[in-house]
Structures are given as C-alpha cells and as structure tokens.
Amino acid sequence: MSSVDLREPSARVDRSGRQRRATAPLVVALSLLMIAWLGDDAVNRVTDADGDTAAGLSIGTLPLERNASVERWMEQLQTTRREEFQALLESSGVFEDLIRGKLRERSMPEELLYLAMIESGLSPLAESRVAAVGLWQFMDPTARDLGLRMDEYVDERRDPVRATDAALDYLFWLRARFGSWYLAVAAYNAGPARIERILELYADGRTGNEAIYWEILRHLPRETREYVPRLIATALLAADAEALGFEDSDARAYEYDLVYVPGGTKLPVVARSLDVHADVLRDLNPHLIRDVTPPGEMYALRVPAGHGPAVVASLGRVWPSPNVD
Known part of the structure; x- marks a missing residue:
C-alpha cells in the first residue's frame, strides 16, 4: 500500500460509529489457542500494530522433501x-x-x-x-x-x-x-x-x-x-525458475491507497474523477460485487496508489468528509 493509506479497518462502521463485525467462531478458537500456547505473553506476541495478526510467532518451516x-x-x-x-x-x-x-x-x-x-x-x-x-x-x-x-x-x-x-x-x-x-x-x-x-x-x-x-x-x-x-x-x-528457463512476472504489484467513502459510492463515478477505466477500481476491489460500496456505512475503498488525495478532493465536492491519511 501507499504511505498515504489508512490502515485496513478491522471492523465495519455504521453511521452511528458502532462496529458491526461480529467475532467469528474460528477467530475465537484461534485466539484461545494462542493464549493457551503463549500464556501471559499472548496479547503482546499475537497482536501486531494492526491488532489482528500473529506477528513474531515462529511455528516452523515447511520442509521441501523430494520423493x-x-x-x-x-x-x-x-x-x-x-x-x-x-x-x-x-x-x-x-x-x-x-x-x-x-x-x-x-x-x-x-x-x-x-x-x-x-x-x-x-x-x-x-x-x-x-x-x-x-x-x-x-x-x-x-x-x-x-x-x-x-x-x-x-x-x-x-x-x-x-x-x-x-x-x-x-x-x-x-x-x-x-x-x-x-x-x-x-x-x-x-x-x-x-x-x-x-x-x-x-x-x-x-x-x-x-x-x-x-x-x-x-x-x-x-x-x-x-x-x-x-x-x-x-x-x-x-x-529456481529462471535457471530452468521460466520467465519472471512483469505484472504490476497490488498497491493502493485507502479512502473512506460514503455508502452507495459507485466505482465508475470514482473512476471518472481519476480519469481511469472502471476496471482499474474493480481490480483493486474485486470483493465489491455490485460496483458500489455498501449503503448505510462508510467504506474503505481502494484506489490506485498515489491517487487517494485526488479522490478525497473529488468526493469532497459532493459529500462531506471523505478522508485519507
């Protein structure tokens, strides 16, 4: 991601500011497992800066056995x-x-x-x-x-x-x-x-x-x-791909800025404001299955890296207070 990004949100937020994401059963099981394994040090070792990954916990390597x-x-x-x-x-x-x-x-x-x-x-x-x-x-x-x-x-x-x-x-x-x-x-x-x-x-x-x-x-x-x-x-x-005659990938890496936008924001509208094809935003947001952000909630939209401020400026003329770090 770009340096101007917000962090990926760990929960959805509705208009009242309340979190709407429930804790799922396997997430609870994983947390309990880590606490049982690590004891009192669990919180510090399991939680990273974003609050939801198992940073710093070594659980071995994957053996590459040849048979x-x-x-x-x-x-x-x-x-x-x-x-x-x-x-x-x-x-x-x-x-x-x-x-x-x-x-x-x-x-x-x-x-x-x-x-x-x-x-x-x-x-x-x-x-x-x-x-x-x-x-x-x-x-x-x-x-x-x-x-x-x-x-x-x-x-x-x-x-x-x-x-x-x-x-x-x-x-x-x-x-x-x-x-x-x-x-x-x-x-x-x-x-x-x-x-x-x-x-x-x-x-x-x-x-x-x-x-x-x-x-x-x-x-x-x-x-x-x-x-x-x-x-x-x-x-x-x-x-050992290169030595075996395979070509390296020249695909562009998945990089983006995050911008919080109002519910119901249409991807083609944002694309026009950036003068890019809507497919660019679809590729960055493949999880948005209807080309629009969910209604009734602020949503973290991914836009091309470096374009976050431009989206904020564009949306600011239509809706108040979209934001980007």
Whole structure:
C-alpha cells in the first residue's frame, strides 16, 4: 500500500460509529489457542500494530522433501504442464508481495504462497465447481467461521487482503492442531475432520510429525494425495525458475491507497474523477460485487496508489468528509 493509506479497518462502521463485525467462531478458537500456547505473553506476541495478526510467532518451516510423488510433479510442471506453470508464475507478481509480507509478519513459511497459486491461479475471481471462491478458495461456511463478510454487496472471499488474513489464520490454526505443515495443508484441502478420522484409522491418532503425512498418503482422497507433493514441487521450481528457463512476472504489484467513502459510492463515478477505466477500481476491489460500496456505512475503498488525495478532493465536492491519511 501507499504511505498515504489508512490502515485496513478491522471492523465495519455504521453511521452511528458502532462496529458491526461480529467475532467469528474460528477467530475465537484461534485466539484461545494462542493464549493457551503463549500464556501471559499472548496479547503482546499475537497482536501486531494492526491488532489482528500473529506477528513474531515462529511455528516452523515447511520442509521441501523430494520423493517420487514430488519428482513426478516437478517433471509434469516442466514438460506437459509447462505453459500452465509459466502462466502461474506470470500471474504471481500481482499478489506475491502482499502474501509474502503477511507470511513474514506471522513467521509462517513463505512457501505457503504457492498454496494460493495451486488453489486459484492467484485469481481473486476464481470460483470452483463446488462454489469455493477467491484466491484461497473458501467455501461459504468456512469463510463465515473465519469472519469474512458475505452479503449482497461484498464477498470478502474475493478480497485479496481479507481473504489472505483469513487463510493464514486458518492455516496457523491447522498447524497448531496437527503439529505438522504437511497435515495442515492436507486438512486445508480435505477438511480437518476428515484428516483426523484418517489419522485415527491409519496412524493411531498420531500428529506432530511431517512423516505421518507420507504414512497415510494412500488413504487420503485423491486430490489431497496430490496436494502436498504439488505444493512442494511448485515451491522448488519457483525458487529456481529462471535457471530452468521460466520467465519472471512483469505484472504490476497490488498497491493502493485507502479512502473512506460514503455508502452507495459507485466505482465508475470514482473512476471518472481519476480519469481511469472502471476496471482499474474493480481490480483493486474485486470483493465489491455490485460496483458500489455498501449503503448505510462508510467504506474503505481502494484506489490506485498515489491517487487517494485526488479522490478525497473529488468526493469532497459532493459529500462531506471523505478522508485519507
């Protein structure tokens, strides 16, 4: 984001100034888990400057183990699926800095970036045949449990910032639950209840060891069997992409200013005031599903980096007191 930005709001605010975002069940569970883990130091270590990330908490690295399953994926991504992999690398430039930055804030493995690449091709508008949506492919119930907003105006599963925060919260919780990044990633794909049942049946309920994933591999759903090997292969190849003949991404990074605007502000109106195409604002605000901010509340709109003051000046001629830091 630009230096003139407001911080991302942690709650919606109505005209009376009251917060309207309820605390979701998984958010409560995550907070309790961290407090139990960290004790009296929990608040200082779990809360960062924005008040809602797990900064400074180290929970291990993601091992990049090479075996036959991983090697098979590495071969495919360099041969029969090479064009697909190149396209993914090219698209990664838009959100890579955003996701890596949030992973670093939480001391989580940066290789988890490639989970979003596998899930959605790093497209906020991606929607699967089973109605999973966004960069991190959240289904409706999980998204609501994680506190994401979904209504007739906003679908935060499509919000690169909100959805990434929610995904990393969820992955952190899964890693703490299973004690293994491989099992956490498998549970992200198949669901934690299913992974727990498989562990009970085929691993005596054991957790806490990366090797357990490979022990139960043949008992996992087909898609999940391929999920971790593909993630490892993607991370290994991406780390050495240039040497392997892949081209770097030249996509423009996701950068913006935040401006609080009144409810009902139409994106095309703001776009005209900036002399940019409305698609520029749609790309920055893919979560606004009707091209308009929700009525009845001030809303933090993302505009092109450096253009926040111009939006404030433009809207100030129509509505009082839009603001930008």
